[in-house]
Amino acid sequence: SQQGEEDPQALSIQEGENATMNCSYKTSINNLQWYRQNSGRGLVHLILIRSNEREKHSGRLRVTLDTSKKSSSLLITASRAADTASYFCATTGGFKTIFGAGTRLFVKA
Amino acid sequence: DAGVTQSPTHLIKTRGQQVTLRCSPKSGHDTVSWYQQALGQGPQFIFQYYEEEERQRGNFPDRFSGHQFPNYSSELNVNALLLGDSALYLCASSSSTTAGFNQPQHFGDGTRLSIL
Numbered sequence: 371s372q373q374g375e376e377d378p379q380a381l382s383i384q385e386g387e388n389a390t391m392n393c394s395y396k397t398s399i400n401n402l403q404w405y406r407q408n409s410g411r412g413l414v415h416l417i418l419i420r421s422n423e424r425e426k427h428s429g430r431l432r433v434t435l436d437t438s439k440k441s442s443s444l445l446i447t448a449s450r451a452a453d454t455a456s457y458f459c460a461t462t463g464g465f466k467t468i469f470g471a472g473t474r475l476f477v478k479a
Numbered sequence: 480d481a482g483v484t485q486s487p488t489h490l491i492k493t494r495g496q497q498v499t500l501r502c503s504p505k506s507g508h509d510t511v512s513w514y515q516q517a518l519g520q521g522p523q524f525i526f527q528y529y530e531e532e533e534r535q536r537g538n539f540p541d542r543f544s545g546h547q548f549p550n551y552s553s554e555l556n557v558n559a560l561l562l563g564d565s566a567l568y569l570c571a572s573s574s575s576t577t578a579g580f581n582q583p584q585h586f587g588d589g590t591r592l593s594i595l
Contacts, residue, residue: 412586458521465535469521
């Protein structure tokens with residue numbers, strides 16, 4: 371079963387708007403990662419946040435982690451049409467990485 | 480610097496057949512993980528190879544097996560194929576360090592396997 375669960379399942383916004391995706395997980399983690407997948411392609415690593423970190427930034431991406439609530443959020447600011455993709459959170463425990471079902475983001479030009 | 484490469488890109492097989500998928504990790508990476516991704520779903524962890532050994536396995540039957548070679552490349556073998564094995568198979572590589580094994584993974588574009 372999937373440990374990470376993303377919310378919402380799909381999100382449609384206009385170019386320039388911000389997109390927020392949430393992820394919940396069930397067990398203790400070493401780190402949490404966010405990946406992007408364009409249709410028919412492999413996953414691209416976006417950002418990794420360790421269990422002792424609360425917030426991390428990378429360009430237009432902002433990730434938060436709340437280990438007490440076992441949740442994380444990914445914020446994409448000033449979205450672009452090229453941000454249209456599926457976004458997955460992934461948690462790592464031991465050597466196993468578990469992905470959620472993903473949020474499908476559509477950015478309309 | 481080549482990233483993760485997978486071959487073939489597409490494959491069509493029939494039920495009961497066997498298939499071998501191949502993966503070359505990113506230069507400098509020594510750890511390879513395999514995932515199965517059904518349409519509209521997230522990747523499901525199959526297993527991870529490190530130092531030519533299967534280090535951890537997900538919830539997949541023994542029909543799924545693998546191998547890692549001394550040059551760190553890897554193969555995924557699936558026997559007695561079922562219709563439900565139709566999926567995108569992704570290979571990911573990472574680098575183990577003395578600081579820990581939980582490094583970001585680099586993915587190939589996958590092999591699309593269709594079972595008729």
